[in-house]
Amino acid sequence: MCRPEGTLEFDYVSETLFDPAVPQEVIFELSAGAHIFQLLRNERLELVFYHSSPGTGTRVATVDLNSITPCSRVYIALVWSPSETMLYVGPRIAGGKLVRVEGVPSPVRLRVGQDGHIYRIGDAGVEVGHYSMHLGGRLVLQPTAIEAWRNTIQALEVLKKAKSEDGYAFEVILSNFIIVALVTGFETYCRTRFLELESEGVTPDLEAMMAAFCSRLTLEDLKREAASENRTVLQKMAEWINFQNYGQVKKAYRKAYGIRFGEIGVSSSELALLQRLIHHRHRVVHFSPWTGQLPTPSGEPEFSNLRLVEKAITCFDRFVARLHEATLGLRPSK
Structure with a gap:
Protein backbone atom coordinates (compact mmCIF):
# COMPACT_ATOMS: atom_id res chain seq x y z
CA MET A 1 0.00 0.00 0.00
CA CYS A 2 3.04 2.25 0.04
CA ARG A 3 2.40 3.72 -3.38
CA PRO A 4 0.98 7.03 -4.67
CA GLU A 5 -2.21 5.42 -5.95
CA GLY A 6 -4.13 2.25 -5.29
CA THR A 7 -7.40 0.50 -4.47
CA LEU A 8 -8.28 -1.73 -1.54
CA GLU A 9 -11.50 -3.77 -1.72
CA PHE A 10 -12.94 -6.03 0.97
CA ASP A 11 -16.12 -7.23 2.65
CA TYR A 12 -16.65 -6.08 6.22
CA VAL A 13 -18.75 -8.30 8.46
CA SER A 14 -20.21 -6.74 11.61
CA GLU A 15 -23.40 -7.10 13.62
CA THR A 16 -22.98 -3.62 15.12
CA LEU A 17 -21.99 -1.41 12.18
CA PHE A 18 -25.49 0.06 11.90
CA ASP A 19 -26.24 0.04 15.64
CA PRO A 20 -26.54 3.65 16.94
CA ALA A 21 -26.00 2.46 20.51
CA VAL A 22 -22.43 1.40 19.69
CA PRO A 23 -19.87 4.22 20.14
CA GLN A 24 -17.16 5.12 17.65
CA GLU A 25 -14.95 2.25 16.58
CA VAL A 26 -11.81 2.19 14.46
CA ILE A 27 -12.15 -0.55 11.86
CA PHE A 28 -8.50 -0.30 10.94
CA GLU A 29 -5.59 2.11 11.04
CA LEU A 30 -2.29 1.40 9.36
CA SER A 31 0.71 3.11 7.87
CA ALA A 32 2.73 2.09 4.82
CA GLY A 33 5.82 4.21 4.45
CA ALA A 34 4.52 7.75 4.91
CA HIS A 35 0.98 6.82 3.81
CA ILE A 36 -1.75 6.52 6.44
CA PHE A 37 -5.05 4.70 6.00
CA GLN A 38 -7.73 4.96 8.66
CA LEU A 39 -11.30 3.68 8.45
CA LEU A 40 -13.71 4.25 11.32
CA ARG A 41 -17.40 4.34 12.14
CA ASN A 42 -18.22 7.35 14.28
CA GLU A 43 -21.00 8.04 16.78
CA ARG A 44 -23.05 9.81 14.06
CA LEU A 45 -23.37 6.55 12.10
CA GLU A 46 -20.89 7.70 9.46
CA LEU A 47 -18.23 5.55 7.85
CA VAL A 48 -15.13 7.73 7.56
CA PHE A 49 -12.04 7.04 5.44
CA TYR A 50 -8.87 9.08 5.95
CA HIS A 51 -5.91 8.89 3.60
CA SER A 52 -2.77 10.91 4.20
CA SER A 53 0.61 11.31 2.55
CA PRO A 54 3.20 14.10 2.74
CA GLY A 55 2.56 15.20 -0.83
CA THR A 56 -1.23 15.29 -0.81
CA GLY A 57 -1.93 16.05 2.83
CA THR A 58 -4.89 14.41 4.56
CA ARG A 59 -8.20 13.84 2.81
CA VAL A 60 -11.39 12.43 4.28
CA ALA A 61 -14.37 10.71 2.63
CA THR A 62 -17.54 10.20 4.66
CA VAL A 63 -20.54 7.97 3.95
CA ASP A 64 -23.74 8.40 5.97
CA LEU A 65 -24.70 4.85 6.94
CA ASN A 66 -28.33 5.95 7.18
CA SER A 67 -28.25 5.95 3.37
CA ILE A 68 -27.23 2.27 3.32
CA THR A 69 -29.65 -0.62 3.81
CA PRO A 70 -28.62 -2.21 7.15
CA CYS A 71 -27.04 -5.65 6.89
CA SER A 72 -24.26 -7.65 8.51
CA ARG A 73 -21.97 -7.70 5.46
CA VAL A 74 -20.99 -4.65 3.43
CA TYR A 75 -18.66 -4.16 0.49
CA ILE A 76 -16.07 -1.41 1.01
CA ALA A 77 -13.58 -0.02 -1.50
CA LEU A 78 -10.92 2.55 -0.67
CA VAL A 79 -9.32 4.43 -3.56
CA TRP A 80 -6.46 6.90 -3.28
CA SER A 81 -4.25 8.86 -5.66
CA PRO A 82 -2.62 12.30 -5.73
CA SER A 83 -5.73 13.70 -7.42
CA GLU A 84 -8.54 12.09 -5.42
CA THR A 85 -9.65 9.94 -2.51
CA MET A 86 -12.81 7.84 -2.84
CA LEU A 87 -14.90 5.68 -0.54
CA TYR A 88 -17.38 3.11 -1.91
CA VAL A 89 -19.84 1.32 0.39
CA GLY A 90 -22.63 -1.09 -0.52
CA PRO A 91 -24.69 -3.74 1.32
CA ARG A 92 -24.17 -7.35 0.27
CA ILE A 93 -27.88 -7.96 -0.24
CA ALA A 94 -30.08 -8.38 -3.28
CA GLY A 95 -30.84 -4.99 -4.80
CA GLY A 96 -28.32 -3.21 -2.59
CA LYS A 97 -27.07 0.10 -3.94
CA LEU A 98 -23.44 1.18 -4.00
CA VAL A 99 -22.74 4.61 -2.49
CA ARG A 100 -19.74 6.57 -3.76
CA VAL A 101 -18.26 9.59 -1.96
CA GLU A 102 -15.28 11.71 -2.98
CA GLY A 103 -12.87 12.85 -0.29
CA VAL A 104 -12.17 16.45 0.65
CA PRO A 105 -9.27 18.11 2.50
CA SER A 106 -9.49 17.17 6.16
CA PRO A 107 -9.22 19.62 9.08
CA VAL A 108 -7.42 16.78 10.86
CA ARG A 109 -3.90 16.05 9.62
CA LEU A 110 -2.52 12.55 10.09
CA ARG A 111 1.24 12.02 9.99
CA VAL A 112 3.66 9.14 10.47
CA GLY A 113 6.43 10.13 12.86
CA GLN A 114 10.06 9.07 12.62
CA ASP A 115 9.26 6.63 15.43
CA GLY A 116 6.60 4.91 13.28
CA HIS A 117 3.67 6.16 15.35
CA ILE A 118 0.67 7.91 13.80
CA TYR A 119 0.04 11.45 15.03
CA ARG A 120 -3.11 13.56 14.77
CA ILE A 121 -2.69 17.31 14.23
CA GLY A 122 -5.50 19.84 14.51
CA ASP A 123 -9.24 19.28 14.29
CA ALA A 124 -12.40 20.96 13.07
CA GLY A 125 -12.13 24.59 14.19
CA VAL A 126 -8.58 24.07 15.47
CA GLU A 127 -5.95 25.41 13.07
CA VAL A 128 -2.32 24.44 13.68
CA GLY A 129 0.51 26.24 11.88
CA HIS A 130 4.09 25.19 12.49
CA TYR A 131 4.57 22.11 14.65
CA SER A 132 7.34 19.78 15.73
CA MET A 133 7.67 17.01 18.27
CA HIS A 134 10.69 15.70 20.12
CA LEU A 135 10.78 12.52 22.18
CA GLY A 136 13.81 11.70 24.27
CA GLY A 137 15.74 14.49 22.58
CA ARG A 138 15.00 13.06 19.13
CA LEU A 139 12.97 14.86 16.49
CA VAL A 140 10.11 12.56 15.50
CA LEU A 141 7.71 14.89 13.71
CA GLN A 142 8.01 18.09 11.70
CA PRO A 143 6.07 19.75 8.85
CA THR A 144 5.99 18.17 5.42
Whole structure:
Protein backbone atom coordinates (compact mmCIF):
# COMPACT_ATOMS: atom_id res chain seq x y z
CA MET A 1 0.00 0.00 0.00
CA CYS A 2 3.04 2.25 0.04
CA ARG A 3 2.40 3.72 -3.38
CA PRO A 4 0.98 7.03 -4.67
CA GLU A 5 -2.21 5.42 -5.95
CA GLY A 6 -4.13 2.25 -5.29
CA THR A 7 -7.40 0.50 -4.47
CA LEU A 8 -8.28 -1.73 -1.54
CA GLU A 9 -11.50 -3.77 -1.72
CA PHE A 10 -12.94 -6.03 0.97
CA ASP A 11 -16.12 -7.23 2.65
CA TYR A 12 -16.65 -6.08 6.22
CA VAL A 13 -18.75 -8.30 8.46
CA SER A 14 -20.21 -6.74 11.61
CA GLU A 15 -23.40 -7.10 13.62
CA THR A 16 -22.98 -3.62 15.12
CA LEU A 17 -21.99 -1.41 12.18
CA PHE A 18 -25.49 0.06 11.90
CA ASP A 19 -26.24 0.04 15.64
CA PRO A 20 -26.54 3.65 16.94
CA ALA A 21 -26.00 2.46 20.51
CA VAL A 22 -22.43 1.40 19.69
CA PRO A 23 -19.87 4.22 20.14
CA GLN A 24 -17.16 5.12 17.65
CA GLU A 25 -14.95 2.25 16.58
CA VAL A 26 -11.81 2.19 14.46
CA ILE A 27 -12.15 -0.55 11.86
CA PHE A 28 -8.50 -0.30 10.94
CA GLU A 29 -5.59 2.11 11.04
CA LEU A 30 -2.29 1.40 9.36
CA SER A 31 0.71 3.11 7.87
CA ALA A 32 2.73 2.09 4.82
CA GLY A 33 5.82 4.21 4.45
CA ALA A 34 4.52 7.75 4.91
CA HIS A 35 0.98 6.82 3.81
CA ILE A 36 -1.75 6.52 6.44
CA PHE A 37 -5.05 4.70 6.00
CA GLN A 38 -7.73 4.96 8.66
CA LEU A 39 -11.30 3.68 8.45
CA LEU A 40 -13.71 4.25 11.32
CA ARG A 41 -17.40 4.34 12.14
CA ASN A 42 -18.22 7.35 14.28
CA GLU A 43 -21.00 8.04 16.78
CA ARG A 44 -23.05 9.81 14.06
CA LEU A 45 -23.37 6.55 12.10
CA GLU A 46 -20.89 7.70 9.46
CA LEU A 47 -18.23 5.55 7.85
CA VAL A 48 -15.13 7.73 7.56
CA PHE A 49 -12.04 7.04 5.44
CA TYR A 50 -8.87 9.08 5.95
CA HIS A 51 -5.91 8.89 3.60
CA SER A 52 -2.77 10.91 4.20
CA SER A 53 0.61 11.31 2.55
CA PRO A 54 3.20 14.10 2.74
CA GLY A 55 2.56 15.20 -0.83
CA THR A 56 -1.23 15.29 -0.81
CA GLY A 57 -1.93 16.05 2.83
CA THR A 58 -4.89 14.41 4.56
CA ARG A 59 -8.20 13.84 2.81
CA VAL A 60 -11.39 12.43 4.28
CA ALA A 61 -14.37 10.71 2.63
CA THR A 62 -17.54 10.20 4.66
CA VAL A 63 -20.54 7.97 3.95
CA ASP A 64 -23.74 8.40 5.97
CA LEU A 65 -24.70 4.85 6.94
CA ASN A 66 -28.33 5.95 7.18
CA SER A 67 -28.25 5.95 3.37
CA ILE A 68 -27.23 2.27 3.32
CA THR A 69 -29.65 -0.62 3.81
CA PRO A 70 -28.62 -2.21 7.15
CA CYS A 71 -27.04 -5.65 6.89
CA SER A 72 -24.26 -7.65 8.51
CA ARG A 73 -21.97 -7.70 5.46
CA VAL A 74 -20.99 -4.65 3.43
CA TYR A 75 -18.66 -4.16 0.49
CA ILE A 76 -16.07 -1.41 1.01
CA ALA A 77 -13.58 -0.02 -1.50
CA LEU A 78 -10.92 2.55 -0.67
CA VAL A 79 -9.32 4.43 -3.56
CA TRP A 80 -6.46 6.90 -3.28
CA SER A 81 -4.25 8.86 -5.66
CA PRO A 82 -2.62 12.30 -5.73
CA SER A 83 -5.73 13.70 -7.42
CA GLU A 84 -8.54 12.09 -5.42
CA THR A 85 -9.65 9.94 -2.51
CA MET A 86 -12.81 7.84 -2.84
CA LEU A 87 -14.90 5.68 -0.54
CA TYR A 88 -17.38 3.11 -1.91
CA VAL A 89 -19.84 1.32 0.39
CA GLY A 90 -22.63 -1.09 -0.52
CA PRO A 91 -24.69 -3.74 1.32
CA ARG A 92 -24.17 -7.35 0.27
CA ILE A 93 -27.88 -7.96 -0.24
CA ALA A 94 -30.08 -8.38 -3.28
CA GLY A 95 -30.84 -4.99 -4.80
CA GLY A 96 -28.32 -3.21 -2.59
CA LYS A 97 -27.07 0.10 -3.94
CA LEU A 98 -23.44 1.18 -4.00
CA VAL A 99 -22.74 4.61 -2.49
CA ARG A 100 -19.74 6.57 -3.76
CA VAL A 101 -18.26 9.59 -1.96
CA GLU A 102 -15.28 11.71 -2.98
CA GLY A 103 -12.87 12.85 -0.29
CA VAL A 104 -12.17 16.45 0.65
CA PRO A 105 -9.27 18.11 2.50
CA SER A 106 -9.49 17.17 6.16
CA PRO A 107 -9.22 19.62 9.08
CA VAL A 108 -7.42 16.78 10.86
CA ARG A 109 -3.90 16.05 9.62
CA LEU A 110 -2.52 12.55 10.09
CA ARG A 111 1.24 12.02 9.99
CA VAL A 112 3.66 9.14 10.47
CA GLY A 113 6.43 10.13 12.86
CA GLN A 114 10.06 9.07 12.62
CA ASP A 115 9.26 6.63 15.43
CA GLY A 116 6.60 4.91 13.28
CA HIS A 117 3.67 6.16 15.35
CA ILE A 118 0.67 7.91 13.80
CA TYR A 119 0.04 11.45 15.03
CA ARG A 120 -3.11 13.56 14.77
CA ILE A 121 -2.69 17.31 14.23
CA GLY A 122 -5.50 19.84 14.51
CA ASP A 123 -9.24 19.28 14.29
CA ALA A 124 -12.40 20.96 13.07
CA GLY A 125 -12.13 24.59 14.19
CA VAL A 126 -8.58 24.07 15.47
CA GLU A 127 -5.95 25.41 13.07
CA VAL A 128 -2.32 24.44 13.68
CA GLY A 129 0.51 26.24 11.88
CA HIS A 130 4.09 25.19 12.49
CA TYR A 131 4.57 22.11 14.65
CA SER A 132 7.34 19.78 15.73
CA MET A 133 7.67 17.01 18.27
CA HIS A 134 10.69 15.70 20.12
CA LEU A 135 10.78 12.52 22.18
CA GLY A 136 13.81 11.70 24.27
CA GLY A 137 15.74 14.49 22.58
CA ARG A 138 15.00 13.06 19.13
CA LEU A 139 12.97 14.86 16.49
CA VAL A 140 10.11 12.56 15.50
CA LEU A 141 7.71 14.89 13.71
CA GLN A 142 8.01 18.09 11.70
CA PRO A 143 6.07 19.75 8.85
CA THR A 144 5.99 18.17 5.42
CA ALA A 145 7.82 19.88 2.56
CA ILE A 146 4.76 21.70 1.28
CA GLU A 147 3.59 22.61 4.80
CA ALA A 148 7.00 24.11 5.58
CA TRP A 149 6.91 26.10 2.35
CA ARG A 150 3.42 27.45 3.05
CA ASN A 151 4.53 28.38 6.56
CA THR A 152 7.45 30.31 5.04
CA ILE A 153 5.19 32.27 2.69
CA GLN A 154 2.75 33.01 5.50
CA ALA A 155 5.56 34.28 7.74
CA LEU A 156 6.97 36.50 4.99
CA GLU A 157 3.57 38.03 4.31
CA VAL A 158 3.58 39.11 7.95
CA LEU A 159 7.18 40.34 7.77
CA LYS A 160 6.45 42.48 4.70
CA LYS A 161 4.21 44.67 6.86
CA ALA A 162 7.08 45.72 9.14
CA LYS A 163 7.62 49.48 9.48
CA SER A 164 10.57 51.64 10.53
CA GLU A 165 11.52 55.30 10.69
CA ASP A 166 14.77 54.49 8.86
CA GLY A 167 13.10 54.77 5.48
CA TYR A 168 14.75 53.28 2.41
CA ALA A 169 17.67 51.81 4.38
CA PHE A 170 15.18 49.71 6.32
CA GLU A 171 13.43 48.67 3.11
CA VAL A 172 16.72 47.43 1.62
CA ILE A 173 17.60 45.37 4.70
CA LEU A 174 14.05 44.05 5.09
CA SER A 175 13.91 43.08 1.43
CA ASN A 176 17.27 41.35 1.59
CA PHE A 177 16.35 39.26 4.59
CA ILE A 178 13.02 38.29 3.06
CA ILE A 179 14.96 37.00 0.05
CA VAL A 180 17.34 35.16 2.40
CA ALA A 181 14.32 33.51 4.06
CA LEU A 182 12.85 32.61 0.67
CA VAL A 183 16.03 30.81 -0.35
CA THR A 184 16.10 28.98 2.99
CA GLY A 185 12.48 27.95 2.39
CA PHE A 186 13.42 26.78 -1.11
CA GLU A 187 16.28 24.73 0.33
CA THR A 188 14.04 23.16 2.99
CA TYR A 189 11.29 22.32 0.52
CA CYS A 190 13.64 20.79 -2.06
CA ARG A 191 15.52 18.66 0.48
CA THR A 192 12.42 17.49 2.35
CA ARG A 193 10.41 16.68 -0.78
CA PHE A 194 13.40 14.87 -2.31
CA LEU A 195 13.33 12.45 0.63
CA GLU A 196 9.54 12.30 1.06
CA LEU A 197 9.05 10.78 -2.36
CA GLU A 198 10.83 7.59 -1.37
CA SER A 199 8.56 7.26 1.68
CA GLU A 200 5.53 7.63 -0.62
CA GLY A 201 6.58 4.61 -2.67
CA VAL A 202 8.43 6.34 -5.53
CA THR A 203 11.71 4.55 -6.21
CA PRO A 204 14.73 6.82 -6.84
CA ASP A 205 17.38 5.86 -9.38
CA LEU A 206 20.24 5.20 -6.98
CA GLU A 207 22.66 4.12 -9.71
CA ALA A 208 22.21 7.42 -11.55
CA MET A 209 22.67 9.32 -8.29
CA MET A 210 25.89 7.45 -7.55
CA ALA A 211 27.29 8.23 -10.98
CA ALA A 212 26.37 11.91 -10.69
CA PHE A 213 27.44 12.63 -7.13
CA CYS A 214 29.80 9.99 -5.76
CA SER A 215 31.82 7.84 -8.13
CA ARG A 216 34.42 7.05 -5.44
CA LEU A 217 32.03 4.67 -3.60
CA THR A 218 30.10 1.65 -4.79
CA LEU A 219 26.38 1.38 -4.20
CA GLU A 220 26.94 -1.73 -2.10
CA ASP A 221 29.37 0.18 0.14
CA LEU A 222 26.78 2.91 0.63
CA LYS A 223 24.02 0.39 1.36
CA ARG A 224 26.10 -1.15 4.13
CA GLU A 225 26.93 2.27 5.55
CA ALA A 226 23.28 3.36 5.48
CA ALA A 227 22.11 0.11 7.09
CA SER A 228 24.61 0.52 9.93
CA GLU A 229 23.08 3.95 10.65
CA ASN A 230 19.47 2.73 10.25
CA ARG A 231 18.96 5.11 7.33
CA THR A 232 18.06 4.72 3.68
CA VAL A 233 20.64 5.02 0.93
CA LEU A 234 18.86 8.12 -0.40
CA GLN A 235 19.10 9.79 3.01
CA LYS A 236 22.86 9.24 2.89
CA MET A 237 23.03 10.58 -0.66
CA ALA A 238 21.14 13.73 0.33
CA GLU A 239 24.12 14.67 2.51
CA TRP A 240 26.16 15.17 -0.67
CA ILE A 241 23.76 17.73 -2.13
CA ASN A 242 23.78 21.44 -1.37
CA PHE A 243 20.08 22.20 -1.69
CA GLN A 244 20.81 25.94 -1.89
CA ASN A 245 22.77 25.27 -5.07
CA TYR A 246 20.34 25.42 -7.98
CA GLY A 247 22.57 23.34 -10.24
CA GLN A 248 22.94 20.54 -7.70
CA VAL A 249 19.23 20.48 -6.87
CA LYS A 250 18.37 20.41 -10.57
CA LYS A 251 20.75 17.50 -11.15
CA ALA A 252 19.53 15.58 -8.09
CA TYR A 253 15.86 15.68 -9.09
CA ARG A 254 16.71 14.76 -12.68
CA LYS A 255 18.95 11.84 -11.76
CA ALA A 256 16.85 10.44 -8.91
CA TYR A 257 13.35 10.99 -10.28
CA GLY A 258 13.61 12.07 -13.90
CA ILE A 259 12.19 15.53 -13.18
CA ARG A 260 13.62 18.25 -15.41
CA PHE A 261 13.16 21.76 -14.08
CA GLY A 262 12.89 23.14 -17.60
CA GLU A 263 9.81 20.97 -18.20
CA ILE A 264 7.69 21.59 -15.09
CA GLY A 265 5.88 24.64 -16.42
CA VAL A 266 8.18 27.42 -15.24
CA SER A 267 9.55 29.73 -17.93
CA SER A 268 13.26 30.13 -18.61
CA SER A 269 13.08 33.77 -17.52
CA GLU A 270 11.53 32.72 -14.19
CA LEU A 271 14.22 30.09 -13.67
CA ALA A 272 16.88 32.69 -14.46
CA LEU A 273 15.36 35.09 -11.91
CA LEU A 274 15.23 32.35 -9.30
CA GLN A 275 18.93 31.65 -9.80
CA ARG A 276 19.81 35.34 -9.57
CA LEU A 277 17.84 35.61 -6.34
CA ILE A 278 19.73 32.65 -4.89
CA HIS A 279 23.00 34.34 -5.85
CA HIS A 280 21.75 37.58 -4.28
CA ARG A 281 21.06 35.68 -1.06
CA HIS A 282 24.67 34.51 -0.99
CA ARG A 283 25.93 38.09 -1.47
CA VAL A 284 23.70 39.32 1.36
CA VAL A 285 24.78 36.57 3.77
CA HIS A 286 28.46 36.39 2.88
CA PHE A 287 29.18 39.99 1.85
CA SER A 288 26.76 42.56 3.27
CA PRO A 289 23.09 42.87 4.30
CA TRP A 290 23.28 46.35 2.76
CA THR A 291 23.63 44.92 -0.76
CA GLY A 292 21.29 47.25 -2.58
CA GLN A 293 20.79 45.82 -6.04
CA LEU A 294 20.38 42.63 -8.00
CA PRO A 295 22.45 42.24 -11.19
CA THR A 296 20.37 41.72 -14.34
CA PRO A 297 21.24 40.33 -17.79
CA SER A 298 20.57 43.73 -19.36
CA GLY A 299 23.01 45.46 -17.03
CA GLU A 300 20.26 47.67 -15.65
CA PRO A 301 20.28 47.45 -11.84
CA GLU A 302 17.26 46.02 -10.06
CA PHE A 303 17.06 47.51 -6.61
CA SER A 304 16.45 45.55 -3.45
CA ASN A 305 13.07 46.83 -2.35
CA LEU A 306 9.56 45.59 -1.67
CA ARG A 307 8.78 45.58 -5.37
CA LEU A 308 11.59 43.06 -5.88
CA VAL A 309 10.29 41.11 -2.88
CA GLU A 310 6.89 40.69 -4.54
CA LYS A 311 8.57 39.39 -7.70
CA ALA A 312 10.74 37.05 -5.64
CA ILE A 313 7.84 35.59 -3.66
CA THR A 314 5.84 35.05 -6.86
CA CYS A 315 8.84 33.43 -8.57
CA PHE A 316 9.73 31.03 -5.77
CA ASP A 317 6.11 30.19 -5.00
CA ARG A 318 5.39 29.36 -8.63
CA PHE A 319 8.50 27.19 -8.85
CA VAL A 320 7.65 25.23 -5.70
CA ALA A 321 4.02 24.77 -6.81
CA ARG A 322 5.08 23.44 -10.22
CA LEU A 323 7.78 21.20 -8.78
CA HIS A 324 5.36 19.82 -6.22
CA GLU A 325 2.82 19.12 -8.95
CA ALA A 326 5.50 17.29 -10.94
CA THR A 327 6.40 15.12 -7.95
CA LEU A 328 2.75 14.15 -7.49
CA GLY A 329 2.78 12.79 -11.03
CA LEU A 330 5.57 10.30 -10.26
CA ARG A 331 4.80 6.59 -10.01
CA PRO A 332 6.85 3.61 -8.80
CA SER A 333 9.09 2.02 -11.41
CA LYS A 334 7.86 -1.33 -12.67
